[in-house]
Amino acid sequence: MxxxxxxxxxxxxxxxxPPGLLHRLMRFIPLIAPVLLWAVPCWVLLYAGQDWPLTVALTGTAVCVLGLVGMPLAMVRGHGKRQRDRAAIVGDVLLGGVWVLFTWSVLLGVLLRIALTVAGIGEGQERARLVTWAVLGVTAVLLAWGYAEARRVPxxxxxxxxxxxxxxxxxxxxxxxxxxxxxxxxxxxxxxxxxxxxxxxxxxxxxxxxxxxxxxxxxxxxxxxxxxxxxxxxxxxxxxxxxxxxxxxxxxxxxxxxxxxxxxxxxxxxxxxxxxxxxxxxxxxxxxxxxxxxxxxxxxxxxxxxxxxxxxxxxxxxxxxxxxxxxxxxxxxxxxxxxxxxxxxxxxxxxxxxxxxxxxxxxxxxxxxxxxxxxxxxxxxxxxxxxxxxxxxxxxxxxxx
Incomplete structure (x- = not known):
């Protein structure tokens, strides 16, 4: 050689x-993305046609609010000037988790609900609960599998x-x-x-x-x-x-x-x-x-x-x-x-x-x-x-x- x-x-x-479309869009993402990422799952899982006990609804909402506030703080502390690795891990895990939860809240919250309606399965709250458990189940499986895929030798x-x-x-x-x-x-x-x-x-x-x-x-x-x-x-x-x-x-x-x-x-x-x-x-x-x-x-x-x-x-x-x-x-x-x-x-x-x-x-x-x-x-x-x-x-x- x-x-x-x-x-x-x-x-x-x-x-x-010149900067691509994605780069231009990225300027606005820090402002609106965290709110959407946490608000959409919160609505689909806790409020859209649901009738959870008040304690469940309040606890779930509190978790989403904590995630909305805590995730950006952990990301800034972990990846900013301080470079705190533990904070970075917390922020990164929350970001990945809520991204998957958001994705499947949107997809199943719409597509599965339509499919259940067309098939005549469940009514009202029962149908909403099926969507909730499906979203949580798919998210849990994908995160477990995704973590194993990320950590394995390529x-x-x-x-x-x-x-x-x-x-x-x-x-x-x-x-x-x-x-x-x-x-x-x-x-x-x-x-x-x-x-x-x-x-x-x-x-x-x-x-x-x-x-x-x-x-x-x-x-x-x-x-x-x-x-x-x-x-x-x-x-x-x-x-x-x-x-x-x-x-x-x-x-x-x-x-x-x-x-x-x-x-x-x-x-x-x-x-x-x-x-x-x-x-x-x-x-x-x-x-x-x-x-x-x-x-x-x-x-x-x-x-x-x-x-x-x-x-x-x-x-x-x-x-x-x-x-x-x-x-x-x-x-x-x-x-x-x-x-x-x-x-x-x-x-x-x-x-x-x-x-x-x-x-x-x-x-x-x-x-x-x-x-x-x-x-x-x-x-x-x-x-x-x-x-x-x-x-x-x-x-x-x-x-x-």
């Missing part, structure tokens, strides 16, 4: 795309990716992608060790980490990240920053990954040579890097490819799928990304699609460029994954022959 370029100025780079997803410009000598090259490990308030040292052991069993030629290593600084999450130093690859281990690094002193993560033997591809590329053929492996900083104000950090694809033979196939690491527009404009053959978590907790999937061109899997963009979007290995915030399983990805590159 040969290093061939340095970080460059972004003066000639394609201008960053399953390996294997697929062949055919790149027409790939030389025959590179046919069969094994590329392992891990991303969005999100080491955080919940101590996951053992999880990290087992994940890295799974990666090593795949006997990769190239291992890639496309960012969002952790929530917190490198010093704070060092113990959880150290197992990444045990990852093995025949040719190289390469890494690019994600947006969460820029919330937590990104340069510290770049330095730590270098210390652990990973090659940070900060707007530069290296060459993977195998069987007499060559693959350009390039990487860019996350698209949020420039707005972070951290000197020298920005997404600059032209700089990353500077000096590379334009006839050679290009594998690009970029944290966010939406960078694929720039990748396609530069003739990149394959972009590897993460960021989306596959939606993490359904139906958040649909909101992610407002901001990103792909949610998960392999997609084509333009005449040449393929994009693989991983659902990620870890989780952000709520320790749940519902209909969005984690993954370690093994991509076997295939030539036109």
């Amino acid at each position: 040969t290093d061939t370029s340095d970080t460059r100025s972004a003066d000639s780079e394609v201008p960053a795309a 399953r390996v997803r294997r697929l062949d990716v055919r790149l027409p410009r790939l030389g025959a000598g590179l046919d069969g090259t094994r590329v392992v992608l891990i991303t969005d490990t999100h080491y955080g308030p919940l101590d996951r040292v053992r999880w990290s060790e087992r994940m890295c052991a799974t990666v090593n069993a795949l006997e990769a030629d190239l291992v890639c980490h496309t960012g969002d290593i952790a929530d917190g600084t490198a010093e704070r999450r060092r113990a959880q990240a150290l197992p990444l130093g045990t990852v093995r690859a025949t040719h190289a281990r390469v890494y690019v920053t994600g947006n969460h690094e820029y919330y937590s002193e990104a340069q510290g993560w770049v330095d730590l990954m270098g210390e652990l033997g990973w090659e940070p591809l900060r707007n530069r590329h290296v060459l993977l040579e195998r069987g007499g053929d060559t693959l350009v492996v390039a990487g860019v900083d996350d698209v949020t890097a420039e707005s972070s104000g951290l000197a020298g950090h920005r997404a600059h694809l032209a700089g990353a490819l500077d000096g590379a033979d334009p006839e050679l196939p290009v594998l690009l690491l970029a944290h966010q799928p939406k960078f694929v527009d720039r990748a396609a404009a530069h003739g990149v053959d394959l972009q590897l990304s993460g960021h989306t978590h596959g939606g993490q907790i359904w139906p958040f999937h649909h909101l992610v699609r407002l901001d990103q061109p792909a949610l998960a899997g392999l997609t084509r963009h333009g005449a040449r460029t393929l994009l693989y979007t991983s659902r990620g290995a870890g989780f952000w915030g709520p320790p749940f994954r519902v209909f969005a399983p984690s993954e370690i990805t093994l991509l076997v590159l295939r030539s036109h022959t």
